[in-house]
Amino acid sequence: MLRISSISKSFGTRQVLDNVTFDVPDGQLTGFVGGNGAGKTTTMRIILGLLTSNGGTVEWDGQPMSAAFAARAGYMPEERGLYPKMKVLEQLVYLARLHGLDKVTATKRTAALLEQLGLAARANSKVEELSLGNQQRAQIAAALVQGPELLILDEPFSGLDPMAVDTVMAVLRSFAEQGVPILFSSHQLDVVERITDNLVIIAAGQIKAAGPTAELQRSYAGQRYWLEAAGDLSWVASQPGVGEATREGAKMVFDAEDSAAQGVLRLAMGRGAVSGFGRHLPSLAEVFREVIKDEVQADEDKAVA
Numbered sequence: 001m002l003r004i005s006s007i008s009k010s011f012g013t014r015q016v017l018d019n020v021t022f023d024v025p026d027g028q029l030t031g032f033v034g035g036n037g038a039g040k041t042t043t044m045r046i047i048l049g050l051l052t053s054n055g056g057t058v059e060w061d062g063q064p065m066s067a068a069f070a071a072r073a074g075y076m077p078e079e080r081g082l083y084p085k086m087k088v089l090e091q092l093v094y095l096a097r098l099h100g101l102d103k104v105t106a107t108k109r110t111a112a113l114l115e116q117l118g119l120a121a122r123a124n125s126k127v128e129e130l131s132l133g134n135q136q137r138a139q140i141a142a143a144l145v146q147g148p149e150l151l152i153l154d155e156p157f158s159g160l161d162p163m164a165v166d167t168v169m170a171v172l173r174s175f176a177e178q179g180v181p182i183l184f185s186s187h188q189l190d191v192v193e194r195i196t197d198n199l200v201i202i203a204a205g206q207i208k209a210a211g212p213t214a215e216l217q218r219s220y221a222g223q224r225y226w227l228e229a230a231g232d233l234s235w236v237a238s239q240p241g242v243g244e245a246t247r248e249g250a251k252m253v254f255d256a257e258d259s260a261a262q263g264v265l266r267l268a269m270g271r272g273a274v275s276g277f278g279r280h281l282p283s284l285a286e287v288f289r290e291v292i293k294d295e296v297q298a299d300e301d302k303a304v305a
């Protein structure tokens with residue numbers, strides 16, 4: 001497990017990280033989300049020793065992160081860093097050999113990875129000849145090619161079309177299934193919601209929420225329920241104790257206290273077959289907005305002042 005404890009960082013008089021603490025468990029995907037300038041990239045660089053912190057510790061498997069440990073990690077920076085005039089295959093083989101793999105192993109691993117990422121047909125193309133989406137896939141391959149024991153990925157889904165997102169998700173999940181702890185940042189909260197086991201939300205250099213994704217969603221669920229049943233459900237909105245009610249596909253989602261929600265369920269069962277009923281879990285976008293609303297309000301107050 002990767003453990004980040006009480007990390008602080010300042011650039012001159014500007015403090016960009018303040019007591020940042022969270023865990024990245026083995027074999028799980030941890031999404032790291034926050035607005036621009038929140039501190040995600042700085043945190044990632046400190047984890048890998050590319051920046052020094054002003055305080056706090058980074059531990060991997062109970063040991064302080066060292067240069068030797070960092071060499072076993074795969075890192076994808078937000079900025080593309082591949083050689084544009086070098087062919088994809090030879091570049092990835094070269095990077096794998098820098099991590100100590102022999103040429104045969106490096107070539108086999110590279111070929112397999114390009115196949116998994118849908119880049120096999122472009123193996124002998126120069127990086128500069130690839131589309132931006134394929135360049136992103138090649139950059140991801142560069143982080144994976146040595147068979148890392150830890151993955152740190154900064155915006156890995158940026159610029160990818162939906163099919164490419166699914167492809168990359170599958171590859172990352174396969175690494176997690178091998179026990180690799182994975183930390184990745186993304187502004188695409190719909191993508192984060194589909195893949196993460198854990199979520200870390202950062203704003204203004206401080207961790208605002210961290211934990212298993214499903215638990216965070218449940219903790220911000222509030223008094224909102226969903227009902228799926230046969231027939232017209234417009235009657236739900238007129239029931240005593242029911243607030244806002246909206247149709248979402250085959251479901252009616254509505255605000256209500258527990259007792260009123262149970263009353264709706266009883267009425268629905270009396271009207272016919274009920275396919276499902278439960279507390280409505282907010283999307284990660286809704287959770288994110290709720291978590292950082294105080295920061296947004298503070299920024300608006302500063303702007304007015």
